Amino acid sequence: MPPETRERILETAARLFHEQGYAATGIATILREAGVNAGSLYHFFPNKEALLAAVLKRYEALLQPVVLTPQETAHSDPVERVFGLLAWYRAGLEATGCRLGCPIGNLALELSDTHPEVRPLIDVNFRNWASGIERWLDDAAERLPRDCDRARLSRFILTVMEGGIMQARTSNSLEPFDDSVAVLRDHFDRLLREKRRN
Amino acid sequence: MPPETRERILETAARLFHEQGYAATGIATILREAGVNAGSLYHFFPNKEALLAAVLKRYEALLQPVVLTPQETAHSDPVERVFGLLAWYRAGLEATGCRLGCPIGNLALELSDTHPEVRPLIDVNFRNWASGIERWLDDAAERLPRDCDRARLSRFILTVMEGGIMQARTSNSLEPFDDSVAVLRDHFDRLLREKRRN
DNA sequence: ACAGCAATTGAATGATCATTCAAGTTCAGT
DNA sequence: ACTGAACTTGAATGATCATTCAATTGCTGT
Numbered sequence: 145m146p147p148e149t150r151e152r153i154l155e156t157a158a159r160l161f162h163e164q165g166y167a168a169t170g171i172a173t174i175l176r177e178a179g180v181n182a183g184s185l186y187h188f189f190p191n192k193e194a195l196l197a198a199v200l201k202r203y204e205a206l207l208q209p210v211v212l213t214p215q216e217t218a219h220s221d222p223v224e225r226v227f228g229l230l231a232w233y234r235a236g237l238e239a240t241g242c243r244l245g246c247p248i249g250n251l252a253l254e255l256s257d258t259h260p261e262v263r264p265l266i267d268v269n270f271r272n273w274a275s276g277i278e279r280w281l282d283d284a285a286e287r288l289p290r291d292c293d294r295a296r297l298s299r300f301i302l303t304v305m306e307g308g309i310m311q312a313r314t315s316n317s318l319e320p321f322d323d324s325v326a327v328l329r330d331h332f333d334r335l336l337r338e339k340r341r342n
Numbered sequence: 343m344p345p346e347t348r349e350r351i352l353e354t355a356a357r358l359f360h361e362q363g364y365a366a367t368g369i370a371t372i373l374r375e376a377g378v379n380a381g382s383l384y385h386f387f388p389n390k391e392a393l394l395a396a397v398l399k400r401y402e403a404l405l406q407p408v409v410l411t412p413q414e415t416a417h418s419d420p421v422e423r424v425f426g427l428l429a430w431y432r433a434g435l436e437a438t439g440c441r442l443g444c445p446i447g448n449l450a451l452e453l454s455d456t457h458p459e460v461r462p463l464i465d466v467n468f469r470n471w472a473s474g475i476e477r478w479l480d481d482a483a484e485r486l487p488r489d490c491d492r493a494r495l496s497r498f499i500l501t502v503m504e505g506g507i508m509q510a511r512t513s514n515s516l517e518p519f520d521d522s523v524a525v526l527r528d529h530f531d532r533l534l535r536e537k538r539r540n
Numbered sequence: 541a542c543a544g545c546a547a548t549t550g551a552a553t554g555a556t557c558a559t560t561c562a563a564g565t566t567c568a569g570t
Numbered sequence: 571a572c573t574g575a576a577c578t579t580g581a582a583t584g585a586t587c588a589t590t591c592a593a594t595t596g597c598t599g600t
Contacts, residue, residue: 167366
């Protein structure tokens with residue numbers, strides 16, 4: 145294993161970008177907190193933006209093992225997986241006092257316009273996230289209305305999560321997140337009830 | 343009128359914070375684009391964060407005349423006001439090629455954690471926005487289910503808007519926004535249909 | 541033992557950062 | 571005309587920004 149240093153830089157950068165944002169995080173801070181010299185960082189990453197790209201690649205790799213698989217093993221019911229995932233994000237908010245939020249969502253709003261090279265990497269993260277949910281919804285296809293667009297619904301779940309997190313952070317309260325999830329649950333109840341009627 | 347300068351600084355700062363984010367916008371850029379010297383800016387605003395606070399106060403003042411009133415005059419049906427407002431945001435995305443997004447949402451994710459003094463100002467903006475929607479929903483109360491929590495639903499509309507904008511920007515496509523609005527419309531249809539049954 | 545490359549050191553670079561301030565200008569009230 | 575305050579000028583401040591690089595160390599294959 146050559147580069148344990150590289151991994152430490154990556155972890156530290158990911159944490160600081162999450163805590164402070166990309167522009168607000170200086171290379172010097174990353175170096176200090178990772179216990180590394182400038183030359184080492186620039187040995188592995190040509191510049192700050194490449195470091196960010198590597199962080200986003202890392203998130204991409206962590207999606208299945210860290211985000212999706214735990215819900216898949218915890219819940220056999222695919223609909224419960226969806227709300228288990230939302231509960232997991234909620235737990236993150238609770239643990240941090242409604243801070244941090246979604247690392248990818250934060251970078252999305254900060255950098256989508258101004259960093260054309262990283263925007264696609266954020267996009268892929270969101271797409272993979274939604275695809276994972278969509279697979280769950282496909283497993284519940286027979287309980288949903290026949291005309292239910294599951295790809296659209298999976299993206300909607302991401303919408304609700306990101307929008308709910310945003311309001312939870314600004315209000316410093318879990319209530320807007322919980323309320324958003326409650327309305328989503330209500331919508332699911334109606335979808336599942338409609339099918340039962342058929 | 344003494345301070346037309348103050349207004350120009352405020353407008354320029356608002357635009358640049360929207361286009362580039364807060365941390366990524368340097369005072370020098372604001373000065374250049376507003377055609378103002380450093381001393382003038384610091385005559386009106388003690389520091390960068392106070393300038394940001396003034397920008398957020400300005401957004402607060404613009405909510406009713408710029409955001410709410412146009413929908414209220416355009417649509418008498420309160421439910422159509424909701425979707426008219428979403429269509430207005432959509433038009434903004436379309437006009438900019440899915441850039442910029444919601445100025446307040448952007449600042450919310452960038453600064454909620456790290457700038458404790460401005461977080462409440464962002465919060466107030468969101469609360470006023472949701473309160474405006476809630477008033478519309480109250481006007482449609484008799485068409486909605488009796489147990490419908492309209493405050494919760496108004497916040498949900500904000501959730502859908504912000505979450506939809508985020509995905510539209512990262513994917514550089516209106517589709518996720520349109521899809522999110524479509525699911526919200528479906529939910530409203532179900533709410534309105536349920537009532538009709540009573 | 542040695543060649544050669546990967547990894548690391550850490551000081552230096554010039555640009556840009558937010559902010560300051562003494563000196564000047566403009567203008568309303570008298 | 572004169573006072574005083576509001577406003578503007580614009581150069582200077584020191585801190586921090588991302589990045590560079592020549593020199594040094596550590597390790598791997600022979």
